[in-house]
Amino acid sequence: MAEPVLEVAELQVSYGHRAGPIPALEGASVTVGAGEAVAIVGESGSGKSTLAAAVMRLLAPNGRIDAGTIRLAGEDVTTAPERRMRALRGGTVGMVFQSPRAALNPVRRIGRQIADAVRAHRDVGRREAADEALSLLEAVRIDDPGRVARSFAHELSGGMCQRAMIAIAMAGDPALLIADEPTTALDTLTGASVMDLLGDLVKARGMALVLITHDIALASTRADRIAVMEAGRVVEEGPVDAVLARPASAAARRLIAATPTMNAPSIGAGARAQLPVQPVEEGAEPLLEVADLVKRYGETLAVDRVSFRLARGESLGLVGESGAGKSTIARLVARFADADAGAIRFEGTDIAAVSHRRFHAAPERRRIQLVFQDPGESLDPRRTAFETLADPLARMDRLRGSDLDGRIAELAGQVRLDRALLDRRPHELSQGQMARVGIARALALRPKLLVLDEPTASLDVSVQAEILALLDGLRRDLGLSMLFVSHDLAVVRRICDRALVLRRGRIVEEGPCGRLFDAPETDYTRALVDALPRLERQPADARRR
Template identity: 45%
Template sequence: MSAVLAIQGLTVALPQGADRPHALDQVSLDLNAGEILCVVGESGSGKSMTAGAVMRLLPPGVAITGGAVIFEGQDLATADEATMRRLRGARIAMVFQEPMTALNPLRSIGDQIGEMFRIHTDLLKAEIEARVLSLLAEVHIPDPRQAARAYPHELSGGQRQRAMIAMALALDPKVLIADEPTTALDVTTQAQILHLIKDLQRRKGTAVLFITHDFGVVAEIADRVAVMQHGLVVEEGPASQVLNAPRHAYTQSLIAAVPPLTARAPRAISAEPILVMQDVRKTYRTGGFLGRGGRVTHAVRGVTLMLPKGATLGIVGESGSGKSTLARCLVRLVPPDGGSVALDGLDLASLTRRQMRREAHRIQMVFQDPYGSLNPRRRAGELVAQGPMIHGTPRVEAMRRAKALFELVGLDPASTERFPHEFSGGQRQRIGLARALALEPEVLVADEPVSALDVSVQAQVLRLLAELRERLGLSLVFITHDLRVAAQVCDLVAVMKDGEVVEHGPIARVFEAPEHPYTQALLASVPGRDFARKN
């Protein structure tokens, strides 16, 4: 079978001072017509840099220094910019990880898809509009005419990703590069996008280079798999062979880190509650004038749940189900509109702002984005010491405690002098944990704390959370849309949909015999479900 795209000995140099000399080192890969080749590996392995090199969209200071990228008889590694402009979008198209940043917020969806035809074809305006509507229908966006008129912020995450796919497929490219296109999506939307890519690839014969760090996704769609580590391809072969009989130790370690979907053996948990939510409600109103009209969103609708002492309560559901709003109500980042949140008998929802400041140390939060939640201008040690200092701890003692906490979460105490950007994503999440633990909370609310992390780093952070729960006697509220993660860390689980809890109970019971159709649909949508069960 002749390759549609042949990457031959591709070497990409990093700027001086980087952690290694090459982003890609002698990378060779063939992509054949009508196949899906998944490129997997951790952050920094060179996956996205491979896509960037093929498209010739590399960051400043990063350059191709060797090898070739052969497409339709041309070497893209040495092609001039005019050639690349002609090929990009038309013959080789790309779908990016975050459609909100890839789409222009000031232009309608239809206008942005139509631009593909305006640049590369001589079609008339009416023909372009018809093609845009046809493409939106093809990627199963409801009401294509309305979607074409909408701006990116008016569509859901899944719809924005579908619009990106429609744009990428507008001119029937021979090669589609998808760079982590489902990472930010919840399981049901992810399943729909993967099905869509498979369906389009099968019908149009497109060759797909699919970049991901999720082995469930690989098990779902890959024909062949290439595993990358530190800019090298360490293993390549048919998906069944790489997933079920991996040869390289690195591939074996990545697959071993994939959490199974089966809940672990239940622990004995206390019957004594530490946190009781009773009829918690939160409504958002946007737009309108003087409180009239506008849009009303019932984010949390009468949630009643109990967290036993020393236990982990998982809250799962799709984006927009109300999980994160509930988390913010628990720590009073947003005040609930009704109901009570009792921490060891004290109703936090009824406290004044001043009273809440005094009690805030008892319930702390770890956020999803370990970079966005850390002040980039402060040193890591100061960020951890800040809370105790606000509550009256002398600076010297607070900094001493910060170093001890760094050691507790598996970081070098000497690294307290570094700034957040000098740490990896997993290390930054550990700093976030240390900061939350600095005030010695009784309850830790973790909002998607591992969703942005690679599978092996994710496994390390989850192990750390379990150790800290045992060692410090913590009780955890764990918010996630990743059901495999929930299965490994939670004792109890509550499933949320449209602001309501539709099912809750011990996680083994809910996952093995779900009663609500929504829970059943969530579990059925997990990519590579059978693979996850085997591993």
């Protein structure tokens, strides 16, 4: 049997803390052979990203390997000096990071960054390295490699940045590629194309692939084997078909049950059930009516004569690729941006015709609230959860003392946030807890419409399922309407009554979610549906790779 490209055995990793070391890996083991794709899946905090960082020897400064071994292509690198690791990174093992914009150098052109990676592992001159950078950009299917090579990261789309990151990872022709949540920040079509690219590169070059993901549906279509992690250990490992059909661990069963997919596989008592949605009465007077909405950014037409209606108590999804205009429409409706033309009538009042100053003093300001995509970035890092919730209540409702305390306690109960967490700042909360604080803040002024911009995009599937159930319950209990922006059709199908499909600023199709996604009428909607990962149970060579 050939020697594994990666062999991790009984690895223990901890992070130093003033209260004592915090264990992150507690005896994790995994093996990957040449040409094999292995997905490491698990909930947030299970240890998957720590495992990847340990293999690369890129742990945070307070992280340390306490026990176990890491072997790359037969070499024990558990205690290898940094000079040796710099040679192995890129040369033996390459890594594709979750957020390509954060991983790329913002002040160096893309071509230069790739060329630097080439020269780090090959004895070539600047000209030859620059030519190789262009060849690598072509290899990752970038249509205009010369333009991209001259560009900075902020001038490229998320998909382009991820392809550039893959080119850098491939520069040293590694034997092993680690992809850490490579599609989390991408829309469905772009994410599918990136995974197709990774699969083709691995197959063509005979590399091993480690896919780190919380999305077991994605893993099922892209891997030969799955390793399930929980509490710093690999609690289950095996071929994709076996793990999906007969999950032996509670962790695997939770991931499968929580995964929002367009097909609902029969896996026994743990099968995913559709969340209930509140029916909307025919002919009901709309809470929100958008007519011929237009928004330009320079020469780019971001929203092109968009019209739709949202009934009271209805949840309406906006779906499409990055750049389709979804988030722009959300910001226009919430008056975080001004429309260039068109009307936004909320309870009969055209709020698009009202100045910012007048709107923020009007009752409509209270009744329309926005929930942001990344709660970690939208919450003030200096304020506790209590202070975050207290701010709008003190300023807008003039609440003080016991009245303020009582209202904040009520909000915490509505979003199922432990009151003991109210004294914590964002960095002391989990992603799910921060999401609950963000929702509670939006509910503070008792709105009628919640505008939610990718509210679950940064969450693992288990927490995502909890937040979707929470939002659906709030909609029923409080009589809320929701405008729900997402690139994930499966999430929209799970929480929305109707959906609008957007492309290049225009609505290309709309209708009830069941009909729209089961029997799409346009090629574009069909492409979005087809690009979604499904929980697959078929031979590995029949899956999309």
